[in-house]
Amino acid sequence: MKKKPAHVSYYRDVRGKVRWRFRRVRFPESQTTEAFGSEGWWAWYAAASNAQPIVIGASRVKPGSIHALGVAYYGSGDFLGLKPNTQRTYKGIFDRYRDKYGDNPVAMLEARHIRGQMDKMAATPAAANNMLKVLRAVMRFAVDRGFARADPTVGVRMLRYRSEGFHAWTEHEIEAFELKWPIGTSERLGFDLLLYTAQRSGDVRQMTVHQIRDGRVLVRQEKTGQLVDIPQHPNLQASLAARKIEHLALLTTKQGKPFTEKGFGNWVSKAAERAGLPHCSAHGLRKAAARRLAEAGCTVHEIMSITGHQSLKEVERYTREVARRGLADTAMNRIA
Incomplete structure (x- = not known):
C-alpha cells in the first residue's frame, strides 16, 4: 500500500468492508469506502482536508451576540494574521469584554454604550483605551462580515490622561544593580542584554546563542517584525564571556x-528589588539605553537603528529631553 497522507486512517466495519476515515483537530470528520489511491478516493480526501475548520464554542453562543462575534473573530484571518503576542493581548481584552457584555446583540451596540462602558473604567484610563482599540478592530470585522451595519466605535474618543510609562533607570540605579549582581551571574547577563541591546524584554528573553555571533547581535523583533543588526557592546561581550551558556x-x-x-519580567523586577530598586523594571532598561544614546549625541535615526522603533515620536522625546537639559546647563553657565 502506498503511504497514507496526513490525518487519514482506515478500519473494517462489521461487514468486513474497508472504510477510510479523515480526522483532524477542529475539522469535521469524514469517511469513505472508495478504494485507496483511486480518483474517487483522492477527491474525497481533497474535500475533507479543505473543509472549513470547526469554530470552537460556536454551538454554545447566541447567534448575533457579542459572544458569537468573538467566536467568529478568533477563527478569522483578521485575528489569525496578527502576531502571536498581539493575539494574546487582543483575546485577553476582548474576552473580558465578553464576560461583561457577551449576551448582548452586536447589532444593538451603539457609540453611547461604549462611551458609558469607558466612563465606568475612568479610574484605569489606559485599560479603557486598550479596550477601545481592540473594539475598533473587532467592530471593523463585524461590519465586514455582516454582524453590524455600522461601526459603533466611530467617533468614540480615547480617555485623556498623563502617564510617564515605565521608569527609565538612572545612572545611579544602573550602578547599584551592577554592584549587587557582578559579571558572571545570570541576573547580570539578563541586565546587560537588556541595557546594551536596547531591545524589548520579550525579544531579550527569547534570544538564542545563534543570535550572538561575529561580534554582533541579530534580532527579528517580535512586535514589529523589524530586523535589528547591532554590534556587541564591550560590556555585553564581557558579560557573555563570563557566563557559561549551556542551553540554546x-x-x-x-x-x-x-x-x-x-x-521574565518578574525575574528582572525581583533582581532589581534585591538591589534596592523596587521601582525599576526590564522595560525601563530599554528606555535607559535610548536615553544614553541620546546623551551621546546620536541622531533620532541612529537611535532607531538600535532600538528598532518605527515611529519618530517616541525616540524624539529622548533627544528633546537631553537637548533641553543641555540648553539649561548652557543658559545657567552664562550667568554663573
Whole structure:
C-alpha cells in the first residue's frame, strides 16, 4: 500500500468492508469506502482536508451576540494574521469584554454604550483605551462580515490622561544593580542584554546563542517584525564571556527552561528589588539605553537603528529631553 497522507486512517466495519476515515483537530470528520489511491478516493480526501475548520464554542453562543462575534473573530484571518503576542493581548481584552457584555446583540451596540462602558473604567484610563482599540478592530470585522451595519466605535474618543510609562533607570540605579549582581551571574547577563541591546524584554528573553555571533547581535523583533543588526557592546561581550551558556536560550530559569513573558519580567523586577530598586523594571532598561544614546549625541535615526522603533515620536522625546537639559546647563553657565 502506498503511504497514507496526513490525518487519514482506515478500519473494517462489521461487514468486513474497508472504510477510510479523515480526522483532524477542529475539522469535521469524514469517511469513505472508495478504494485507496483511486480518483474517487483522492477527491474525497481533497474535500475533507479543505473543509472549513470547526469554530470552537460556536454551538454554545447566541447567534448575533457579542459572544458569537468573538467566536467568529478568533477563527478569522483578521485575528489569525496578527502576531502571536498581539493575539494574546487582543483575546485577553476582548474576552473580558465578553464576560461583561457577551449576551448582548452586536447589532444593538451603539457609540453611547461604549462611551458609558469607558466612563465606568475612568479610574484605569489606559485599560479603557486598550479596550477601545481592540473594539475598533473587532467592530471593523463585524461590519465586514455582516454582524453590524455600522461601526459603533466611530467617533468614540480615547480617555485623556498623563502617564510617564515605565521608569527609565538612572545612572545611579544602573550602578547599584551592577554592584549587587557582578559579571558572571545570570541576573547580570539578563541586565546587560537588556541595557546594551536596547531591545524589548520579550525579544531579550527569547534570544538564542545563534543570535550572538561575529561580534554582533541579530534580532527579528517580535512586535514589529523589524530586523535589528547591532554590534556587541564591550560590556555585553564581557558579560557573555563570563557566563557559561549551556542551553540554546541565553537566559533560562533555574530548571533550564525558557522564561515565560510574565516570568521574565518578574525575574528582572525581583533582581532589581534585591538591589534596592523596587521601582525599576526590564522595560525601563530599554528606555535607559535610548536615553544614553541620546546623551551621546546620536541622531533620532541612529537611535532607531538600535532600538528598532518605527515611529519618530517616541525616540524624539529622548533627544528633546537631553537637548533641553543641555540648553539649561548652557543658559545657567552664562550667568554663573
